[in-house]
Amino acid sequence: MRQVRWFLPRALLLMLGLLLLLTACTASVETVNPIPSLSPTTKPSAPPEGDRKLRIMVPKELPPAWQEELQAMEEQQPIEWLRVDSADANAYLDALAGSNPPDLLLFGASLLGELRGLNVLEDLSSLPYGGFSYNHVFPGLSLDAYKSLDGRRLMAFPLRLSALVTFYRADLVEKAGYPKDPESLGDRLADPEEWVKLGTAAKANGQWIQEKKTDSLDFLMAGQGFFDGDGTFVRSTRELITQLDAVQRAYQAGTAAEWDIGSWVGRNALHQSRFAMLYGAEWKLADLKKLDPEHAEEWQMTRLPFDTYAPGDTLLFAIPSRGSQSEQAWAFATAMLERKEKGESYARQWASRFPPSWPTPLDRKAEKLWRATVSTYLFDESKTSTQAVATGYARTIAELNPDLGRLFEQIRRSSR
Structure with missing residues (x-):
């Protein structure tokens, strides 16, 4: 669904422009880095050959059919399942920073914002993986949301999509x-x-x-996210x-x-x-x-x-750079992808129409701010949808500054 940029009233734009300008002027002030970072640790040594179970971190909450498909893979590969709450970003971040990270991460799209800013996942577009060769699984699906924030690495890929x-x-x-x-x-x-x-x-x-x-x-x-790759707010059309x-x-x-x-x-x-x-x-x-x-x-x-076309449940995979069995992790994921090619689904038919998304580490905070404001205005009969969109935009941008300015400045520097 293509969205056309809509510019808010001039007075509001001037106010927000001044706010962004002030943010840029204070970029040297030390504050919390909006891009998550992990402490570097050494790659763990491989366990003895006889104990080589593939360690997979997976959400506890999955559609029943997906759970059955994952369990069926145990016939091909001994697996140790590390089950966590689907929305628990800290569980994934702690696992990646730990001394014995999983070999494979399976996770929902809600965690993309936190994970895209990390340089601890394998680039699935590079050898020996070649992730782009599986584009045909979901024809026309944009992969921008699954790339690193600088757009240089494919750090995740959809395993299942509804x-x-x-x-x-x-x-x-x-x-x-x-x-x-x-x-x-x-x-x-x-x-x-x-x-x-x-x-x-x-x-x-x-x-x-x-x-x-x-x-x-x-x-x-x-x-849908809140920003495009240039930092433009996209929920104000x-x-x-x-x-x-x-x-x-x-x-x-x-x-x-x-x-x-x-x-x-x-x-x-x-x-x-x-x-x-x-x-x-x-x-x-x-x-x-x-x-x-x-x-x-x-x-x-x-x-x-x-x-409107939109994804429902999504299961993505990523391979930690410090995992001890990256080759086996890739083999597991590609076996699942090849199974996905059997049969048709609306997700495959409509993948090219799903809205473009550009997740950021600020999205969780943005969602709380925007949703609370827009809902309050929409379900108040004295307000209009124009007021809901304008106020949601103004409050979200104001609350996210100065982290928003610093985030996109870091992205611009890393993309050079």
């Missing part, structure tokens, strides 16, 4: 006056106004099109204002249940045909059908509203 999709009850959508064919419905809902109209019609029939009022904000922002206006009007029309189907109340509402639409990673359709077996045949999926 698309974020819309799940819908075909019978309820048709009752609301919309086509039940996936392609036709996706085309119709590419217009934000049509999504609001469908939600309003469904509400009149006693159904919702969201579990939570923030669902649409979540799928709109999925896979006219297109985003139009989309968030639809999000706000859908909230005001009461299209969200404010219950999730994981709760007893939410499951009961699901069984009673109160949900016409839900959103999630494509692999969850099977689970949804199991949760609502009486209407299993009616649950279908199509692309996201607003002509």
Whole structure:
């Protein structure tokens, strides 16, 4: 989804320009380095040949099918699994800095910001790896997010990738006056106004099109960062204002249940045909059908509203430079990649349409600032989507300075 730069009111730009200028003038002041660094340690000695299990750090929370595929690899290679919480960046950083780092890291996209700034992972684009030769696994997928911050090294690669999709009850959508064919419905809902109209019609029939009022904000922002490689803030476009206006009007029309189907109340509402639409990673359709077996045949999926394409669950791999079995780690990863080529998925079909992303070490802080501000403004009937975007931009940039200026100055120096 291409975004067109939108420039905020001149007074606000002048204020932010002055703030950035002051930041540049104080670049010599010693503060916390926004790019994480690890203490150098020596490469560990290899264990005796008979004890050579491949040590793999992996998230505890994975889709069941992915877990089964990983476990099946034990038939080819003895493996020691180091299981950690998927969002625990410190667990990965500590492992990389330790005396006996893992041979292979498996992790989600949320950790890219922390890991891209480290010079402790193998360049998968260089020999003996040749990571770019596996571009065909996800045709057209941009790999910029998986490169080091200076863009010189390919430090991670997607092992598994799912698309974020819309799940819908075909019978309820048709009752609301919309086509039940996936392609036709996706085309119709590419217009934000049509999504609001469908939600309003469904509400009149006693159904919702969201579990939570923030669902649409979540799928709109999925896979998107905050900056491009030049340091430009990318969440301040006219297109985003139009989309968030639809999000706000859908909230005001009461299209969200404010219950999730994981709760007893939410499951009961699901069984009673109160949900016409839900959103999630494509692999969850099977689970949804199991949760609502009486209407299993009616649950279908199509692309996201607003002509949006986004990744759902992602599993990346990286090889620590100080791991003792890099060759075996690469063999494990490529075996998994070759398995991935069997069968089709929306992720493979839509990979070229996923939004470009440029993760940074500041993204976690930026997400908290931006999300809190935009949500407060969107779900306040006295505010507008224009105010939400403008204020989210201003507060996020102001809070991130001066680290933001120093981060991109370091990147510019390292890229020379």
